[in-house]
Amino acid sequence: MTTLDLTKLPDYLKHQRWFSGKAWPIKHVTVMDHATIEAGGCAFSLAVVEVVYELGSPERYLLPVQPSTDGVRDALENDACMRGLFDLIRTGGHVASAAGRVEGEWIAGQEGLLALPSPLSVRRLQVEQSNTSVVLGEQVILKIIRKLEAGVNPEHEVGRFLATRTSFRATPSLLGALHLEGTAGATLAVAHRFVPDATDGWKYTLDRLREERAVGERFLSEMRDLGMRVGELHLAFASASDEDPAFAPEPLLQEDLQRWSASIVGELGVTLADASRQTPDLERGRETLIEHAKRLAQVTPSGQKIRIHGDLHLGQVLRAQGQWLIFDFEGEPARSFTARREKYSALRDVAGMIRSFDYAEATVALEGGTPHDRAGAIREAFVDGYRQVTRGAAFLPSDEGAFDVMLRAFELEKLLYEVRYELQNRPDWVRIPVQALLRMEAAQ
Numbered sequence: 001m002t003t004l005d006l007t008k009l010p011d012y013l014k015h016q017r018w019f020s021g022k023a024w025p026i027k028h029v030t031v032m033d034h035a036t037i038e039a040g041g042c043a044f045s046l047a048v049v050e051v052v053y054e055l056g057s058p059e060r061y062l063l064p065v066q067p068s069t070d071g072v073r074d075a076l077e078n079d080a081c082m083r084g085l086f087d088l089i090r091t092g093g094h095v096a097s098a099a100g101r102v103e104g105e106w107i108a109g110q111e112g113l114l115a116l117p118s119p120l121s122v123r124r125l126q127v128e129q130s131n132t133s134v135v136l137g138e139q140v141i142l143k144i145i146r147k148l149e150a151g152v153n154p155e156h157e158v159g160r161f162l163a164t165r166t167s168f169r170a171t172p173s174l175l176g177a178l179h180l181e182g183t184a185g186a187t188l189a190v191a192h193r194f195v196p197d198a199t200d201g202w203k204y205t206l207d208r209l210r211e212e213r214a215v216g217e218r219f220l221s222e223m224r225d226l227g228m229r230v231g232e233l234h235l236a237f238a239s240a241s242d243e244d245p246a247f248a249p250e251p252l253l254q255e256d257l258q259r260w261s262a263s264i265v266g267e268l269g270v271t272l273a274d275a276s277r278q279t280p281d282l283e284r285g286r287e288t289l290i291e292h293a294k295r296l297a298q299v300t301p302s303g304q305k306i307r308i309h310g311d312l313h314l315g316q317v318l319r320a321q322g323q324w325l326i327f328d329f330e331g332e333p334a335r336s337f338t339a340r341r342e343k344y345s346a347l348r349d350v351a352g353m354i355r356s357f358d359y360a361e362a363t364v365a366l367e368g369g370t371p372h373d374r375a376g377a378i379r380e381a382f383v384d385g386y387r388q389v390t391r392g393a394a395f396l397p398s399d400e401g402a403f404d405v406m407l408r409a410f411e412l413e414k415l416l417y418e419v420r421y422e423l424q425n426r427p428d429w430v431r432i433p434v435q436a437l438l439r440m441e442a443a444q
């Protein structure tokens with residue numbers, strides 16, 4: 001390989017925005033596997049390194065690097081290297097690595113038949129993200145995954161399933177991927193169809209709420225459409241047969257409900273302990289909220305567990321040409337791949353999106369806008385659309401009472417996650433989920 005100076009790596013890593021271990025002292029960095037990619041006039045190393053910290057669990061990162069006078073530099077800043085990486089995917093090529101091989105995968109089919117311009121333009125995405133995405137020829141978005149996790153990558157697995165096993169097309173299709181096979185095996189990059197002129201659902205909704213005092217019928221109808229797309233996504237997941245065991249629906253059992261309920265009760269304890277200094281009010285509602293979570297365990301089980309999106313909120317949908325597209329199937333980043341690939345009640349996704357409506361309303365209020373309590377109407381429209389397309393679906397609970405109790409319990413679960421997320425990332429915003437928790441408690 002082009003020589004990698006290991007002694008320079010801790011310093012290099014600490015200066016990368018995608019490196020999440022900036023706060024912890026690094027004990028050492030080792031190269032798990034590496035390959036030399038040579039294409040289109042660019043040669044660079046694709047190395048998988050393990051960062052071992054003085055304390056805490058080791059982490060793996062993908063380093064596409066070239067040697068430079070002061071050690072290493074990011075090969076992804078070089079357009080020719082980017083094209084070389086994409087070529088490997090597009091041609092389904094492979095390159096031997098020290099401990100395995102790097103393999104490109106291109107998904108054949110209508111979407112894969114792209115007429116890409118030559119030379120291929122490379123445009124870097126100007127968004128805050130934990131990976132690195134580039135737009136190629138304005139038709140493909142290639143995401144190079146920076147922090148690697150062992151096992152099956154859910155974004156690739158779900159994208160592949162939707163593209164090849166279902167007719168669900170309200171998503172930017174997965175076109176291909178780059179994998180490392182061998183002991184350090186992982187998915188290194190994913191390529192999707194690029195959606196031009198798309199606005200993300202969060203921005204789209206905030207704009208509507210900023211400009212309208214009351215939500216108009218047009219926006220509500222769009223939210224009904226969003227509910228329909230989410231319902232259709234769940235129908236696509238639930239259509240899996242036993243030939244796709246990672247997706248095939250399974251009966252929802254009493255023990256699932258008990259396990260989920262116990263987990264919410266546990267999270268309630270941890271979250272209130274974390275939040276109590278900032279929001280002592282929450283403590284008063286503890287018993288009521290526990291009751292709320294426990295009700296989930298008492299539901300008579302019906303319906304199925306299916307694969308779900310797992311991290312559904314307004315930031316995970318795109319609005320383009322008057323249509324909604326659902327994307328980013330990687331699940332909640334804080335959880336392991338195994339946990340993210342678990343089958344759940346579909347209502348967990350519904351609850352996630354519903355929480356986003358409250359966030360949007362609260363965000364406009366925090367900006368100085370008057371709160372108009374529009375989240376309720378949006379929620380109703382969304383759930384209405386969802387129920388319209390999923391009526392009678394085998395994966396949903398068979399009675400209304402169970403539907404409501406389960407949905408509320410998953411909303412509570414998401415609220416607790418949000419309190420922890422905001423305490424960690426945006427302490428000023430913690431009041432958004434806290435206010436919602438207080439309202440939930442008062443409504444009992």
Ligand SMILES: Nc1ncnc2c1ncn2[C@@H]1O[C@H](COP(=O)(O)OP(=O)(O)O)[C@@H](O)[C@H]1O
Nearest residue numbers: 127129130131141172192193194195198200328
């Ligand atoms: N297929 C696509 N078409 C257009 N824009 C996209 C597409 N996929 C992602 N984006 C944009 O890129 C941003 C980052 O993508 P995402 O997959 O969420 O990256 P990360 O996992 O690193 O956060 C999204 O917020 C969205 O604005």
Ligand SMILES: O=P(O)(O)O[C@H]1O[C@H](CO)[C@@H](O[C@H]2O[C@H](CO)[C@@H](O)[C@H](O)[C@H]2O)[C@H](O)[C@H]1O
Nearest residue numbers: 202311313314315332333352355356359418421
């Ligand atoms: O980075 P991800 O998209 O995987 O999700 C994380 O960050 C989200 C914030 O960007 C966070 O979402 C929360 O805030 C949103 C508004 O910024 C709101 O629409 C969501 O409903 C709310 O949960 C998400 O929880 C977190 O996992």
